[in-house]
Amino acid sequence: MNLYLPIAEMPVNVLIFLGMGGAVGFLSGMFGVGGGFLMTPLLIFSGIPPAVAIGTEAAQIVASSVSGAVAQYQRRNVDIKMGIVLLTGGIMGSILGVQIVKELRQLGQFELFVSLAYVIFLGIIGSLMMIESLNTMRKARSGAAVSARRPGQHSWIHGLPLKMRFHRSKLYISAIPVIVLGAIVGFLGAIMGVGGGFIIVPAMIYLLRVPTNVVVGTSLFQILFVTAATTILHSVQNHTVDIVLAMILMIGGVIGAQFGAVAGEKLKGEQLRFLLAGLVLLVCLRVAWNLVVMPSELYSISSVIGGH
């Protein structure tokens, strides 16, 4: 069953892309991640132009994060004030990212930039997660007791000016690191086609020391609004959001996520993290492979953007 995509300007097999959406949805439901880091490279490898893949994936992340965000909001797990500060930075980062996508496409270095971003971020996050989960598993086997959480120490971050009070997070910290974190995530979302949960969650926990229950809700809130803004920005700046492709992926994704969530409950936390780390590292290696192995075709052609 083929469908002609209006923006990508190519026919695709709907069943294949539904299946792709379902498979990524399953994994994201299982691990509790957005799945953008899997879907965007998959789309690019299957022939969708990279810029269209990233623009379209932003729309799909909106769909996959909205239900979680609403649920968290009703559980009062969203620190709206911190979310808005994050969002302010996020939208600035997103605007910058979308603009950079445009510039890099003109220079012909867009794919390189995306690949490098993937290799670096997925490599770091995947390795850290892998080491941590292995250590946990080893300790669990040797029967070591799990120690209670220690109160967080003050770091350089708490010495910055422009302090704000975040009631729900029970924090009194400077707005600067919050905005910067939001901007970094927004920027990466715009250029990598990811929600950025894999960066914002650890950063909020370890750098800002936000309580974990608030972290999930607030990061979902930020991801939802930043990806929504990114979708609109990509539409306006680059005309690279393909609604038809996004709908196919969404349908596959939301169904897959439901089954993934059930499967995820059957596994232990460290097992899930180990599998997720393996997946992240595989994607990282796959992208890196394309960068270091001599391509069979050294040339590539593209139309001149904005050259009229």
Place this chain on the structure above:
Amino acid sequence: MAARDEFRQKFRQRFEDANRSIRKIKPRDLRSAMTGRNAVFALGAAMVVLLIWIFNTGGEDADTAALRETGASSPAAIMEEMSKTAMPAQQADPAAPAKKTEQANVEQSALEASVEKAEQEKAERRRAAMADRTVQNPNFIESVEVDISTRSVAITSGFSGQRIVVFGAVHNSQQASPQQGLYDVVVVLEGAKSKLVSRRKSNVAGLWINTQSVEFESVPSYYTISSTRPIVEISTPRVFDEHGIGFHHIRIEPQAAGANKLNPAELKSFRESIIRLKASEGLYQRRPTGVEFIGRSLFRTAIDLPANVPIGPVVARTYLFRDAELIAENTAAVQLQRQGLEALMYSFAFDYPLFYGMFAVAIAVGAGLAASAVFSRGAH
């Protein structure tokens, strides 16, 4: 050492907390936000839109309309009929067996050059002879008429390529039968021209990075050449260069600014890269024996427009050769255009990008909420 262990423990603890709270999110939490009935309704509406899209074959109307337009008066209807029904028979009966040398698929510049001189002399003599005859009988001059089986090709959501037939007739044909092979016909089907940039990767510190690039003016987005026999047998490179006939003769000129930096050999490899890549995408094609004569004067060629054909006008340039001499030419055009929802979406995205983006977000939010509401209903 102790600090590191503490760090690890903390990391794990926090991560587990986060994980647990992620998994605590149950779709049923949304039930108060959206009743199941509304959700089913929204999802249903989304499905209906998608179904309309899938089954939207408005393009066929345009096609049949175009056919009706050409109607009974012209040979178009006959040709279209032929292309549909009589094709296997035609294929089984090779029109001009002598011409069909399949192996000469690739034009060889060297061969072309060696033949050129002899051909030129021959052509010279022929021109003189023809001038003679023309004086005697002005009706002798052949001309060529050409048309395409359809005026417009509709790109709809179901588009997966389309076969078009370019057909024509040699006016004042002097050949007794199609087998005689007095004439050669070359049909060049060409899409709109635009600027294109070719980039070459090289290894920089272990990574394969685009380092060199050349911008080319007016590269045809689509190019298919179909001829009665391999064009190297038909005429000389000079004629082909002049008219842009054949892969090696397409007029693809580098932009002046980029050209100065590179030597001719490099420039040539960039030029070839465009043709090679376009060919690998199926956008540049050649059928060395694609044109066949059906009668003394009637000829046809069926060309399959690929599914990824660039949208825009396509022109069929037709050249009539006799004894290596270009004696007549003509053109016909077909318009490739988006139709139905496909056209609507495209103009929406490009004319109202802000609303398009907001629409995309609205669909995403709707789909996300609807799906979780539906699934939470199913779970209870």
